[in-house]
Amino acid sequence: MRASRKLAAGLAVIVAAITAAAYAGIRSATVYYLTPAEFASRPDLRGAHVRLAGTVLPGSVRTQEGRIVGFAIGDGTTRLDVDYDGPLPDLFGEGREVLVEGRSGGAALQATRVITTHPTEYQERPRR
Amino acid sequence: MAELGSFAILASLAAALFGAVAAVLGLRRADDRFRVAASRAVHAYAAFIALAASALVGALVTRQFHLRFVAEVTSADLPLLYAVAAFWGGHAGSLLLWAVVLAAYALAAQRTVRGDRELAPYVTLVMLGTGAFFSAALAFGSSPFATLAVPPPDGRGLNPLLRNPWMAVHPPALYLGFVGMTVPYALAVAALAGRVPPARWIRAARRWVLAAWLWLTAGLLFGAKWSYVVLGWGGYWAWDPVENAALMPWLTATAVLHSIQAQERRGMLTGWTIALMILSFSLALFGTFLTRSGLLSSVHAFANASIGPYLLGFLVLAMAAGFALLLRRLPELRRDARADVEPDGAAEAGQPIESPLDSVLSREAALLANNVLLVVGAFVVLAGTIFPILAELLTGDRVAVGPPYFTMTMAPVIALLLLLMAAGPLLPWRGGRGDELARRLAAPGAAAVMAGVAAAGAGVRSGGLLAVLVLCVFVAAAVGLEFRWGLAARPAGRAGAGAALLGLIAGNRRRYGGYIAHLGLVLVLAAATVSAAFATAAQGTLSPGQALRVGAYDVRYDAAQVRAAPGLRVTEAAVTVRRGDAVVAVLRPRHVVHEGRDEVTADVAIRSTWRDDLYVVLIAVSADGRATLRLAVNPMLPWLWIGALVMLAGGMVAALPRRRARAAGVHLYAERPAPVAGGDR
Numbered sequence: 001m002r003a004s005r006k007l008a009a010g011l012a013v014i015v016a017a018i019t020a021a022a023y024a025g026i027r028s029a030t031v032y033y034l035t036p037a038e039f040a041s042r043p044d045l046r047g048a049h050v051r052l053a054g055t056v057l058p059g060s061v062r063t064q065e066g067r068i069v070g071f072a073i074g075d076g077t078t079r080l081d082v083d084y085d086g087p088l089p090d091l092f093g094e095g096r097e098v099l100v101e102g103r104s105g106g107a108a109l110q111a112t113r114v115i116t117t118h119p120t121e122y123q124e125r126p127r128r
Numbered sequence: 129m130a131e132l133g134s135f136a137i138l139a140s141l142a143a144a145l146f147g148a149v150a151a152v153l154g155l156r157r158a159d160d161r162f163r164v165a166a167s168r169a170v171h172a173y174a175a176f177i178a179l180a181a182s183a184l185v186g187a188l189v190t191r192q193f194h195l196r197f198v199a200e201v202t203s204a205d206l207p208l209l210y211a212v213a214a215f216w217g218g219h220a221g222s223l224l225l226w227a228v229v230l231a232a233y234a235l236a237a238q239r240t241v242r243g244d245r246e247l248a249p250y251v252t253l254v255m256l257g258t259g260a261f262f263s264a265a266l267a268f269g270s271s272p273f274a275t276l277a278v279p280p281p282d283g284r285g286l287n288p289l290l291r292n293p294w295m296a297v298h299p300p301a302l303y304l305g306f307v308g309m310t311v312p313y314a315l316a317v318a319a320l321a322g323r324v325p326p327a328r329w330i331r332a333a334r335r336w337v338l339a340a341w342l343w344l345t346a347g348l349l350f351g352a353k354w355s356y357v358v359l360g361w362g363g364y365w366a367w368d369p370v371e372n373a374a375l376m377p378w379l380t381a382t383a384v385l386h387s388i389q390a391q392e393r394r395g396m397l398t399g400w401t402i403a404l405m406i407l408s409f410s411l412a413l414f415g416t417f418l419t420r421s422g423l424l425s426s427v428h429a430f431a432n433a434s435i436g437p438y439l440l441g442f443l444v445l446a447m448a449a450g451f452a453l454l455l456r457r458l459p460e461l462r463r464d465a466r467a468d469v470e471p472d473g474a475a476e477a478g479q480p481i482e483s484p485l486d487s488v489l490s491r492e493a494a495l496l497a498n499n500v501l502l503v504v505g506a507f508v509v510l511a512g513t514i515f516p517i518l519a520e521l522l523t524g525d526r527v528a529v530g531p532p533y534f535t536m537t538m539a540p541v542i543a544l545l546l547l548l549m550a551a552g553p554l555l556p557w558r559g560g561r562g563d564e565l566a567r568r569l570a571a572p573g574a575a576a577v578m579a580g581v582a583a584a585g586a587g588v589r590s591g592g593l594l595a596v597l598v599l600c601v602f603v604a605a606a607v608g609l610e611f612r613w614g615l616a617a618r619p620a621g622r623a624g625a626g627a628a629l630l631g632l633i634a635g636n637r638r639r640y641g642g643y644i645a646h647l648g649l650v651l652v653l654a655a656a657t658v659s660a661a662f663a664t665a666a667q668g669t670l671s672p673g674q675a676l677r678v679g680a681y682d683v684r685y686d687a688a689q690v691r692a693a694p695g696l697r698v699t700e701a702a703v704t705v706r707r708g709d710a711v712v713a714v715l716r717p718r719h720v721v722h723e724g725r726d727e728v729t730a731d732v733a734i735r736s737t738w739r740d741d742l743y744v745v746l747i748a749v750s751a752d753g754r755a756t757l758r759l760a761v762n763p764m765l766p767w768l769w770i771g772a773l774v775m776l777a778g779g780m781v782a783a784l785p786r787r788r789a790r791a792a793g794v795h796l797y798a799e800r801p802a803p804v805a806g807g808d809r
Contacts, residue, residue: 003559004485007493011500014544022508022537026515029533033516033526051528067669087667087758088747093728101530115361 031101037078039104051101052080052109058094070108073100084111092116130195133183133273140176140227141263143169144256151253163245166252170238173259174231181228184221184272188214194279197221197272203285205694213296214286219420220272222299223435226416227262229300229307234259237311240332241318247329250318251311258310261442269435285695288722288729294354302347302374306412308340309377312384313409313450316402320453325464326391326398333405334388335783340408341381342779348374349772360730360745362665362760364768365656367534372513373415376506380408383502385642390492393557396485397496399458404499406450411506413443418513487559494552498545505541509534539592542653546599549646550606572605593661600654607643607650614640633781641782648778651771658764659741665760672753675706679761681742682706683715688749697721701746701755705735717746717757741765 032042032050039045039052054073060081062070069085082100092098092114102111147169154162184197188211193199201214201221215221234255241247266272289295312333319329351371352364365371387401417439454461485493512529519527554568579601580594588594614632615625633640666678675684688701698720705713715733722729735742740763747756 003487003490003493006488007485007496010488011497015500015504018504018508018537018540021540022511022533025533025536026512026529029512029530029536030515030519030527031530033528087665092747096728 035075035078036073036080037075039080040078046104049101049103050109051099053097053099054080056092056094056096056098061094073098081108082111082114083108084114086111086113088114129183129187129190129192130273130275133180133187134267134271136176136180136183137224137263137267137271137273140173140180140231141260141267143172143176144260144263147173147256148253148260151249151256155249163249166249166256167238170234170252170256173256174235177224177227177231177259177263180266180273181215181224184215184224185212187273188212191283193281193283194275195272196274196276199276199280199283201283201286203283203695206283206286206291210286210291210296213290216299216303217286217290218272220266220270220274222303222420223262223266223270224272225299225303226307227259227266229303230255230259230262230310233307233311237314237336240311240336241315241329244324244328246322246324247315247318250321251314254314254317255310258446261438265435265438269438285722288720288727289358292354292358294350294357298347298350298354301343301350305340305342305344305347305374306377306415308336308343309381309405309409309412311336312340312405313446316405317450317453320402320457320461323457323460326395326461327464330388330391330398330401334385334392337381337384337388337405337408338779338783341378341385342776342783344374344378344381345772345776345779348378349769349776352772353769357732357734358729360732362663362743362745362762367512367531369513370419372509373418376509376513377408377411377415379502379506379509380404380411383499383506384408386495386502387499390495394492396492397499398461398464399454400499402454402461403451404503406447406454407503407506409450410443410447411510413439413446417443489555489562489565490559491552491555491557493559494548494555498548498552501541501545501548505538505545508537508541512537543595543599546596546603546650546653549649550599550603553610553643554606568609569606572602572609575605576602588661590661593657596653596657600650603650604647607646610643611640637784638782641778641780641784644778644781645775646778648771648774648776651767651774653771655764655766655768655771659762659768662763663760665758667747667756667758669750669754669756676757676759678742678759679740679763680707681712681759681761683742683744683757683759685755685757686714688746688753688755690749695723697723699746699749701749701757703733703744703757705742713742715742715744717744719746719748736766738766739763 032045032048034042034045034050034052036052036054039050052073054075057072057074057079060072060079061068064085067085068088070081070083072079072081074080082102084100084102096116099115100109100111101113101115102109104110147166150162150166150169153159154166187195187198188202189208191198191202191204191211197218197220201217202211206214216225234252237251237255238248241251315329315333315336318324319326348371351374355366356362356364384401384404387397387404390396391398391401417436420435420439485496487493512533515529516527519525550572551565551569554565576598580598583594583597588597611629611632614636615628618628618632633644664679666676668676670676670685672685672687675682677683682705684704684706686702686704688699691698691700698718700716700718703715703717704711705715713735715735717733718731720729720731721727730745730747733744733746735744740761743760743762745758747758749755
């Protein structure tokens with residue numbers, strides 16, 4: 001039985017370590033997921049890492065020497081400016097739904113990542 | 129078609145319920161008529177499900193837009209093949225696909241247990257009980273045959289993102305994997321309920337788990353490929369809940385395939401193996417639940433979706449029934465398993481009923497550790513997947529768990545699994561000596577260290593990346609050593625090296641099939657890590673004749689043309705790819721506007737070589753003819769697909785029946801007198 005005790009102890013240590021890593025990871029990798037209107041009503045989330053879902057507002061895309069450097073997203077009631085000059089998804093465009101991740105600093109959201117909504121594979125996206 | 133389909137689903141529900149009741153009655157009364165009735169009910173159930181499926185295919189192909197499902201997923205201009213694939217392009221059709229696969233498995237499972245008076249009724253009960261649940265969900269929750277009062281002139285058409293060959297095959301493969309977990313679950317429950325010792329059913333269960341594992345692997349591969357070539361973000365795996373839903377049962381099924389070896393060889397881990405089968409089925413149901421309940425878009429969508437709560441209830445019932453039975457039978461199970469491997473009666477003679485673990489340095493200890501890690505991995509993924517749901521329920525805040533969580537926590541799990549993958553196969557059953565293991569691992573270790581030094585010399589600085597590469601080489605070298613020893617132990621013959629290798633694999637398919645699968649996984653992990661670490665990307669808006677550099681490639685934009693197809697506006701750009709001075713390819717990435725649906729998709733152009741992928745996305749072409757292109761070079765990525773295929777090949781080798789045993793079986797049947805109906809075994 002000594003061998004099984006040793007193995008159990010070793011595995012327990014490993015499982016505990018991975019659980020601790022998972023706990024720490026879930027705390028640090030969790031972002032709030034909001035619409036622009038919800039974000040506007042939550043002043044406590046200024047400066048927090050957030051993910052916002054909204055539509056790219058027509059005419060809001062700002063360019064500099066042909067590169068997109070920013071745009072605004074909205075959800076029908078609230079407009080939020082986004083500063084961003086990283087890679088854009090190929091489905092990006094005015095009127096498209098996007099997810100924007102970043103932190104708000106001042107008036108605009110400093111985005112670190114812009115992605116299109118991943119379709120729930122075989123399910124229709126809800127129509128608006 | 130609508131009436132026929134609805135009728136077939138109701139009839140399948142009736143057949144399933146009838147068969148389940150007959151199976152139960154057959155258990156209570158020793159009357160063969162109930163057994164025959166239950167068996168016929170399985171055929172009737174399968175026939176009605178097939179009828180419902182044919183009705184839906186017919187409705188899809190003939191575009192009967194008065195069916196809501198048909199109107200949602202097809203349109204008049206949809207090509208025939210995608211009209212058929214639209215079967216699983218929506219919610220209700222996917223559920224029917226589940227039922228179709230289940231019906232096929234119910235028929236096959238019945239053949240597996242034919243003539244076994246104890247197993248057969250319970251297997252029928254579980255298969256038809258599950259079938260009845262899904263038929264009820266189809267009939268009363270989410271029917272593909274629901275009609276519209278006012279049929280639209282044309283359908284909405286299949287979601288453009290799903291119009292892709294990979295997406296046509298991904299859902300069926302995935303469902304064959306998910307639903308395949310029903311059979312081992314049914315066998316396990318039947319064995320527990322009927323007090324059947326493991327020796328009589330565990331081999332059959334292993335084959336079923338392996339089949340389901342193969343389909344899940346294929347489904348994951350197809351899904352990743354689809355994500356890579358269609359979504360156009362350059363990746364293939366995003367730790368999306370939908371993806372995680374398929375990964376979790378894959379991890380636990382992989383654990384079963386390993387623990388079952390300890391069960392068969394040493395009579396150990398029997399209860400644990402059964403628990404993993406129950407868990408795999410539960411996770412497959414959970415995956416269906418997660419993708420089909422609307423829970424992912426929001427907790428509130430879940431409350432509105434009619435089928436979600438039922439699925440959750442069924443999942444809880446299946447899990448509770450399985451685990452309650454297992455707990456009740458655990459003491460006898462240990463005794464039986466022990467008696468199987470030691471038929472001298474040691475178990476009855478009052479010997480300890482638990483199989484002792486002789487040494488930490490034994491094959492069974494390595495298998496147990498592998499199992500714990502795989503299950504921890506599944507729970508880590510589960511935690512990250514359901515955390516947003518729980519958080520929304522508890523706090524009302526919607527949150528998302530990002531990929532860093534998964535990579536951070538899965539990295540140590542994968543690293544430890546790789547270590548075990550190298551050392552485990554070298555350890556003997558019951559236990560070996562530490563210095564012996566060290567001696568055997570010396571050569572692979574040296575190869576791994578050299579690979580690490582070479583990678584560091586080539587400029588790899590990230591510790592995590594170096595660790596993965598070193599571990600991958602370690603495993604590959606250890607597996608190579610296993611093959612070399614196997615070949616050396618064979619009698620020298622006239623056959624060439626290739627024939628000797630084939631002979632070696634054929635001689636012990638399970639063992640070498642497993643090693644081949646290990647090599648495939650190593651390729652997948654190495655490719656995933658290297659491509660993520662060394663990917664380069666560039667984006668720019670170019671006038672015709674201008675070029676953009678990415679990695680070692682110069683990509684020149686030549687021209688664009690717009691073509692119109694029914695319902696589509698396709699913009700195609702031609703780009704010339706140079707590597708150094710040589711023109712290596714002309715690629716044609718496309719940008720497709722689906723006019724009816726006001727959606728845009730990209731047809732990514734990919735040039736694959738053994739070294740890397742050049743990935744070209746056409747984002748837009750402006751009115752003055754300038755094209756916005758996004759380019760990426762993903763080194764080693766083609767090896768990811770190759771690795772997955774190698775894994776599948778390894779799994780298939782391990783799944784092949786032994787030729788000798790099969791021949792002997794035929795011989796046996798030929799000589800045996802005609803079987804008496806329901807003959808005892």
